[in-house]
Amino acid sequence: MISLTSPVRTAAHSWPAGAKLAALCVATVVLFSVQKIGWHLAFMTATALLYALPGRVFFRSGMVRLWGLWPFVALIFVWHVITHDIATGAAICFRMVTAVGLANLVTMTTRLSDMMDVVRVLLSPLNRFGLQSHRIELAMALVIRFTPVLALKGQALVAAWRARSPKRPGWRIIIPFAVLAIDDAEHVAEALRARGGVSR
Secondary structure (H helix, E strand, C coil), X not given: CCCCCCCCCCHHHHCCHHHHHHHHHHHHHHHHHCCCHHHHHXXXXXXXXXHHCCCHHHHHHHHHHHHHHHHHHHHHHXXXXXXXXXXXXXXXXXXXXXXXXXXXXXXXXXXXXXXXXXXXXXXXXXXXXXXXXXXXXXXXXXXXXXXXXXXXXXXXXXXXXXXXXXXXXHHHHHHXXXXXXXXXXXXXXXXXXXXXXXXX
16 A cells, blocks of 8 residues: 555645655544544544545546455445444444555655665664664665565465456465565565675
8 A cells, every 4th residue: 555656746746745745644543533424434533534625637646546445445334344343343443444545645746766765864873772774764665666466476376366367366376476575575686786785
């Protein structure tokens, strides 16, 4: 669900990354402090409107990235139906979709380098205690950058399986997916070594 920067230019692209990340933190705190389902429905509707404001292309791109949430939403809601607590299940589902949607909205309108600049400022005081903050910055950048890449490769594996077999892929694609992830990790490690590594 963590996406790359959207090619569709919006007004939010010019906003400071620190302000957007701070607003995301505040919004997340509010989401988890509110319990009434009506409020969560309103928050989710407002998030959908934020996706719709930049236009159809931006909205469709954002919704495609959020579609991966549906198995988790379905599992949580079914469990609460079984336990006869539908209201709580719906509130949790609305909260999860809204929180991930807002986080995805931030990454779609913020360059990775700008977010890493914010992380660098926040972690810089820890350098006094021997923590090498640049390693954490690199790790976070790699996670944000390669999460959507691995998700796309997983979807390609599923599509390839379905083209060759009527059976559902299920656990059968775990091993080839792991091999792809390890292969990508090796290529990235080689590229980092070729550029001098991560030490300063």
